[in-house]
Amino acid sequence: MGEYEHRLHELEGEANYFPPPPRHPGGRERLHIQKSSVCSRAYFVVVMAFFHLYIINIIALLLYVHYNTGSGEQDIPLENSASAPRPMPAEHRIPSSASLSPELSFQLPRLEGIRVGHVQRVSLVLDRTHNMRTLSLKPLLFEIPGFLSVEESSVVMQLAQLKGLTHSSLLTAPDSQEEHLTQDQLFSLLDLNQDGLLQREEILSLSHSTDGSWLSSYNLRKIHTGLETNPSGVLSLQEFKRVSGGVLQYSTAGQGLDGHAKVRQRSTHTRLYLGEGTHHLLKSIRNRVTRLTRLPSSLVDLSEPMEVVRYEQGGYSHAHHDSGPTNHDSSCAHTHLVANNSASKQVACRYLTALLHLNSADGGGETSFPVADNRTYEEEVLGDLSQQYCDKGNLKVKPVAGTALLWYNHLSDGNGWVGELDEFSLHGDCLVTRGFKWTGSVWVNIDPEQQRQERYQRLVSWHPDGQSKKPEHGDLHQDL
Numbered sequence: 003m004g005e006y007e008h009r010l011h012e013l014e015g016e017a018n019y020f021p022p023p024p025r026h027p028g029g030r031e032r033l034h035i036q037k038s039s040v041c042s043r044a045y046f047v048v049v050m051a052f053f054h055l056y057i058i059n060i061i062a063l064l065l066y067v068h069y070n071t072g073s074g075e076q077d078i079p080l081e082n083s084a085s086a087p088r089p090m091p092a093e094h095r096i097p098s099s100a101s102l103s104p105e106l107s108f109q110l111p112r113l114e115g116i117r118v119g120h121v122q123r124v125s126l127v128l129d130r131t132h133n134m135r136t137l138s139l140k141p142l143l144f145e146i147p148g149f150l151s152v153e154e155s156s157v158v159m160q161l162a163q164l165k166g167l168t169h170s171s172l173l174t175a176p177d178s179q180e181e182h183l184t185q186d187q188l189f190s191l192l193d194l195n196q197d198g199l200l201q202r203e204e205i206l207s208l209s210h211s212t213d214g215s216w217l218s219s220y221n222l223r224k225i226h227t228g229l230e231t232n233p234s235g236v237l238s239l240q241e242f243k244r245v246s247g248g249v250l251q252y253s254t255a256g257q258g259l260d261g262h263a264k265v266r267q268r269s270t271h272t273r274l275y276l277g278e279g280t281h282h283l284l285k286s287i288r289n290r291v292t293r294l295t296r297l298p299s300s301l302v303d304l305s306e307p308m309e310v311v312r313y314e315q316g317g318y319s320h321a322h323h324d325s326g327p328t329n330h331d332s333s334c335a336h337t338h339l340v341a342n343n344s345a346s347k348q349v350a351c352r353y354l355t356a357l358l359h360l361n362s363a364d365g366g367g368e369t370s371f372p373v374a375d376n377r378t379y380e381e382e383v384l385g386d387l388s389q390q391y392c393d394k395g396n397l398k399v400k401p402v403a404g405t406a407l408l409w410y411n412h413l414s415d416g417n418g419w420v421g422e423l424d425e426f427s428l429h430g431d432c433l434v435t436r437g438f439k440w441t442g443s444v445w446v447n448i449d450p451e452q453q454r455q456e457r458y459q460r461l462v463s464w465h466p467d468g469q470s471k472k473p474e475h476g477d478l479h480q481d482l
């Protein structure tokens with residue numbers, strides 16, 4: 003008790019002593035300094051705390067920017083290492099498909115058209131932005147001038163010529179073509195990145211290129227099984243011959259896609275693979291399409307190779323849809339192997355089309371959307387879809403080198419997935435009256451049946467040899 007009182011007294015004394023009423027100016031000044039130094043210390047601590055937070059924020063922001071542009075700059079190191087050993091595509095696929103979280107795969111981003119004539123800025127490459135103009139809402143159609151530079155467009159045309167263009171009319175008889183292919187030729191056709199090995203992606207991508215009718219699904223399944231059981235996970239030419247020997251039955255009945263190759267007249271075409279191991283510009287085109295569409299990169303990466311078409315003078319294409327309706331007796335060409343059903347018809351399931359105009363034709367050659375934004379759609383009214391629709395067409399786009407058109411061939415199903423075919427996406431290429439017209443078509447293949455698309459993506463990214471990668475896929479498997 004006494005002790006307590008004593009302590010209290012002491013404290014009182016201190017308290018009395020500490021803020022004493024100022025007696026003379028000198029004391030006041032001294033006390034003022036003391037007080038303000040106490041104040042400024044607290045102030046200093048607060049300021050320092052905020053300063054540290056600020057610095058941490060800046061560092062976090064810098065790291066964020068670094069890693070974000072890091073992924074965007076992927077093109078640049080790859081550009082320099084065009085002659086360097088090719089990375090295994092499989093290794094690159096794993097992160098992208100593993101990062102395809104269920105939420106992502108359930109919700110496909112879809113661009114907004116707002117209204118016809120609306121212009122939005124899009125970021126496709128590091129050093130500039132592009133304008134994207136809405137051309138129509140039915141179908142949802144955009145125009146992106148300068149998607150490729152004029153020089154880049156001519157590089158694509160040169161690459162197509164190097165690869166070799168074949169007459170589109172040949173495609174109407176895929177059966178006869180197949181019989182003339184030797185195993186070596188077939189291997190070379192399958193080996194999209196020309197690295198002398200067949201990767202899983204290459205075998206599976208064949209099944210969804212419209213002109214890839216060299217193999218029946220029976221043969222394809224055999225070869226795929228051979229690849230799965232091969233410890234290295236890839237097939238060399240020798241292994242391919244061993245696996246495919248005796249199974250190449252050339253039974254093409256019911257194979258191939260209806261009508262697609264027949265729509266073009268006086269044209270030649272080729273396919274350019276956009277994945278690993280190809281020219282950096284082609285990989286960059288794939289990246290730009292990914293950025294433009296905002297779709298998960300795994301979907302774009304797994305899509306069919308770009309088709310480059312060269313129309314001669316007098317060349318045109320009939321009005322057609324790039325994608326097809328899927329129902330019970332048809333399945334998507336790209337997921338056909340996974341579907342494992344008896345559906346006799348295969349249709350190309352192309353959620354969207356990015357059509358690149360590679361040159362400015364001297365005369366004619368407009369890309370026409372005859373029913374764009376029409377109130378109703380009746381094919382009969384259009385009459386002969388081969389030619390007349392060009393004069394009647396609601397919307398015609400003159401080819402300008404480097405300009406891209408992007409449109410959705412399917413509506414949304416309302417739950418963020420691919421819905422029905424958008425009939426208004428009907429389009430064709432008008433008669434080239436003078437010179438040539440070059441186009442490049444990039445399609446993103448998505449199965450309207452979501453589970454099938456997911457199974458397909460798991461199949462493509464699954465590696466029997468990669469024991470270390472198994473856990474990731476175990477997780478993915480659980481997630482999906």
Ligand SMILES: *[C@@H]1O[C@H](CO)[C@@H](O)[C@H](O)[C@H]1NC(C)=O
Nearest residue numbers: 223227339340341342343344
């Ligand atoms: C495909 O389906 C058949 C029966 O419909 C089944 O026996 C077979 O195992 C299936 N194959 C695969 C790879 O799922």
Ligand SMILES: *[C@@H]1O[C@H](CO)[C@@H](O)[C@H](O)[C@H]1NC(C)=O
Nearest residue numbers: 373376377378379380383384
């Ligand atoms: C376009 O719309 C008009 C008016 O609604 C209609 O008369 C015409 O048949 C439509 N054209 C087509 C090709 O459906």
